[in-house]
Amino acid sequence: MHDDAYILAGLLVVLTVLAGRMLAGRLRVPDAVMLVGLGFAISFLPGMRQIHVSPEIVLLVFLPPLIYNAAFFSAPREMRAEARPIIALAVGMTLVSAFAIAGVTWLLLPDTAWPAAIALGAAVAPTDAVASSAVLKRVGAPRRVLTVLEGESLINDGVALTLFSLAVTAMVTPLTPAAGLLELVKVVAGGIAYGTVIALLVTWSRRRLRDGNTQLVVSLVTPFIAYIPAEMMGFSGVLAAVVAGFYLGTRGDGILPPRVRVTGTIVWQGLVMLLESVLFVLLGLQLHEVLSGVSGLAPAQLVLSAVAVIAVSVLVRLVWQVWVAPVTRYLPGKLRMDPGPVRERIIIGWSGMRGAISLAIALSLPLTVGRGEFTDRNVLIFLAAAVVLATLVGQGTTLPLLLRRLGVPQEHGLRSEIAAAEVAMGRAALTRIDELLSDALVDEQAAETYRQMHKLRVKQSRALLEAGPEQRPEAKQRVRGAAFLRHEITRAERQALNRLYRGGDIGHEAFQTLQRELDVREPHRPHPG
Numbered sequence: 001m002h003d004d005a006y007i008l009a010g011l012l013v014v015l016t017v018l019a020g021r022m023l024a025g026r027l028r029v030p031d032a033v034m035l036v037g038l039g040f041a042i043s044f045l046p047g048m049r050q051i052h053v054s055p056e057i058v059l060l061v062f063l064p065p066l067i068y069n070a071a072f073f074s075a076p077r078e079m080r081a082e083a084r085p086i087i088a089l090a091v092g093m094t095l096v097s098a099f100a101i102a103g104v105t106w107l108l109l110p111d112t113a114w115p116a117a118i119a120l121g122a123a124v125a126p127t128d129a130v131a132s133s134a135v136l137k138r139v140g141a142p143r144r145v146l147t148v149l150e151g152e153s154l155i156n157d158g159v160a161l162t163l164f165s166l167a168v169t170a171m172v173t174p175l176t177p178a179a180g181l182l183e184l185v186k187v188v189a190g191g192i193a194y195g196t197v198i199a200l201l202v203t204w205s206r207r208r209l210r211d212g213n214t215q216l217v218v219s220l221v222t223p224f225i226a227y228i229p230a231e232m233m234g235f236s237g238v239l240a241a242v243v244a245g246f247y248l249g250t251r252g253d254g255i256l257p258p259r260v261r262v263t264g265t266i267v268w269q270g271l272v273m274l275l276e277s278v279l280f281v282l283l284g285l286q287l288h289e290v291l292s293g294v295s296g297l298a299p300a301q302l303v304l305s306a307v308a309v310i311a312v313s314v315l316v317r318l319v320w321q322v323w324v325a326p327v328t329r330y331l332p333g334k335l336r337m338d339p340g341p342v343r344e345r346i347i348i349g350w351s352g353m354r355g356a357i358s359l360a361i362a363l364s365l366p367l368t369v370g371r372g373e374f375t376d377r378n379v380l381i382f383l384a385a386a387v388v389l390a391t392l393v394g395q396g397t398t399l400p401l402l403l404r405r406l407g408v409p410q411e412h413g414l415r416s417e418i419a420a421a422e423v424a425m426g427r428a429a430l431t432r433i434d435e436l437l438s439d440a441l442v443d444e445q446a447a448e449t450y451r452q453m454h455k456l457r458v459k460q461s462r463a464l465l466e467a468g469p470e471q472r473p474e475a476k477q478r479v480r481g482a483a484f485l486r487h488e489i490t491r492a493e494r495q496a497l498n499r500l501y502r503g504g505d506i507g508h509e510a511f512q513t514l515q516r517e518l519d520v521r522e523p524h525r526p527h528p529g
Contacts, residue, residue: 053363058360059360095125126357322346
């Protein structure tokens with residue numbers, strides 16, 4: 001295809017992403033299913049079947065920002081408190097899942113070589129906490145469950161991709177146990193060391209940059225600077241990106257000014273959404289090639305293999321949580337850990353949805369091995385896609401029902417923490433207003449205006465903290481009503497600003513300055529009730 005054809009195809013993929021997310025919301029269909037279906041539909045358009053996505057593009061364009069973003073927004077304090085169960089899941093369960101999936105694949109598809117089967121296991125072993133966390137936060141699941149899932153998702157990507165890299169290497173060059181161990185040490189140690197160096201250099205440079213746009217560009221290129229050179233040097237680019245993201249995420253508040261953080265968060269949320277969605281559309285585009293590549297297998301064998309791989313992916317995790325995790329309380333010394341109540345363990349076990357990372361790893365399988373075509377590639381992609389879609393739909397839609405059936409009590413800890421913090425912040429603001437007024441640095445009218453505003457916020461937050469179970473709905477209603485009022489006031493100000501700009505009463509620079517102020521003040525939840 002010509003370059004202009006690829007540009008048009010890329011534009012069509014982006015439009016498909018927008019249409020898919022809109023339709024998924026309206027029809028209440030999982031985003032992944034809608035995007036794969038639309039990707040398959042547009043593959044019938046002229047020229048679209050000739051679109052081939054290079055595995056190198058998937059590795060170099062999609063993986064670095066997705067992994068870096070997950071590490072950047074992790075919660076280090078909470079993860080440190082749950083470090084043992086997180087590591088047990090992220091390392092132990094991920095490796096067990098990978099080899100179990102590899103074993104069942106090799107048994108049902110005996111023509112598949114062991115390295116290829118392990119590559120599939122490594123691709124679908126890591127879980128994606130984004131989908132499960134969205135559901136669990138909405139229903140008020142225990143904080144510990146969310147911490148364990150998010151911490152596991154951060155580490156298991158690095159474990160799985162390191163195993164995947166070794167498996168792909170073994171496809172071409174058979175590795176002895178000693179050579180494999182040496183390669184593993186080099187890959188892991190080199191990735192961690194290089195990621196640390198990049199994090200320190202980015203921290204040093206950000207402190208010396210004054211322009212917000214330049215700081216945002218540095219944020220966007222950091223995952224690629226961490227990932228690509230590490231891979232070129234034979235280290236783990238994934239671990240380098242994870243280490244850089246984790247380090248910078250825990251220190252970002254002191255490096256970036258508030259305006260850049262607000263803009264950067266919006267940009268990163270949009271970028272991650274686009275990358276994840278494009279991956280599912282690309283899978284749909286490649287379904288023709290994948291299905292034709294597996295046409296040599298009997299349909300019954302193919303379906304049986306897919307069902308078996310899905311079942312192993314789900315059951316290994318459940319068995320690990322329900323029966324293996326309790327044994328850890330009997331381990332000696334520092335290895336001993338509290339597995340938590342059985343209800344929480346079941347929730348964690350059922351929250352093993354696979355997502356965009358697994359899909360990206362599968363799509364990055366090489367086209368050739370040595371001098372020949374990699375004949376198992378389409379079968380492995382088919383099986384990986386089956387696991388991703390089955391877990392996103394099956395487990396994702398049944399997770400709320402499971403929580404209700406188990407009778408897991410809802411937690412309001414986050415809401416209480418926010419309310420308590422708002423009380424303390426409001427009091428600090430009131431104290432500072434009085435100090436400035438006593439020093440004659442502000443006038444009485446301005447001080448009283450801001451004093452009343454902060455008194456109201458403190459009063460609302462205290463009411464939410466002090467409300468009993470029977471009063472809590474009424475207190476939350478008042479807080480939501482106040483947010484709705486702030487939204488309506490901001491909307492009225494925005495309409496007035498637009499009228500002034502359209503009428504020529506103010507210039508573009510003044511318009512943009514005031515618009516940014518309104519954007520920062522916009523309440524997060526504008527609807528009453």
